[in-house]
Amino acid sequence: MKFIKRFFKFIVKTLLWLFVFSILIVVVFKWVPVPITPLMVIKNIEQTDASKKGWEHDWVSINEISKHVQLAVICSEDQHFLVHHGFDVKAIEKAYEHNKKGKKLKGASSISQQTAKNVFLWPQRSWLRKGLETYFTFLIELIWSKERIIEVYLNSIEMGPGIYGIEAASQYWFKKTASSLSKREAAAIASILPNPMRYKANPATAYIESRKTWIIKQMNYFGPLKYPNQDDKN
Secondary structure (H helix, E strand, C coil): CCCHHHHHHHHHHHHHHHHHHHHHHHHHCCCCCCCHHHHHHHHHCCCCCHHHHCCCCCCHHHHHHCCCHHHHHHHCCCCCCCCCCCCHHHHHHEEEEEEECCCCCCCCCHHHHHHHHHCCCCCCHHHHHHHHHHHHHHHHHHHHHHHHHHHHHHHEEEEEEEECCCHHHHHHHHCCHHHHHHHHHHHHHHHHCCCCCCCCCCCCCCCHHHHHHHHCCCHHHHHHCCCCCCHHCC
């Protein structure tokens, strides 16, 4: 009986410390650049070619990232990003109806969900990971600003073979900094995000060219990018 009590006490204490740590790490990353993500480590371990071990990742602030890029990824990945609270309910409902018909599985992860997964969790799908993803999405939406979420997202996601973050991607695909990307270049990088290991931003295939055209149209419809409470900061 004593062993059972001690065991449950240990479990409760462990969960409590994990809960406190999760909040602390989210608070820290509200200001501190994310140096490394689980995906970078996992992909590097899985890489069988020793000559290709490692990754490119150069953190840059939101002010050093072209507004074209910020808008392009919002228009291609999550057009309700600025107004939802971490979960795009309409997109989830559409994906559910689509998948129910037995067609190719369609995801509905928001930029906030993708950020939570990339920074704090592992890539393999499971109910546990999905539950933790929901939890961390709630936390970052509560503690970070939308501008900070997009900043971390653009600095953390995979954008090519061993390429993580927009600065490394800009240099890899267009030999220039993230701050100097044009609208078409930004749309090109955004167009490969569904599968950056399969698609190339430059030179672009016919499919990527069509994706670029669609993204640019969405950017024009969207209008100037303005984050919530941006006026309060200026």
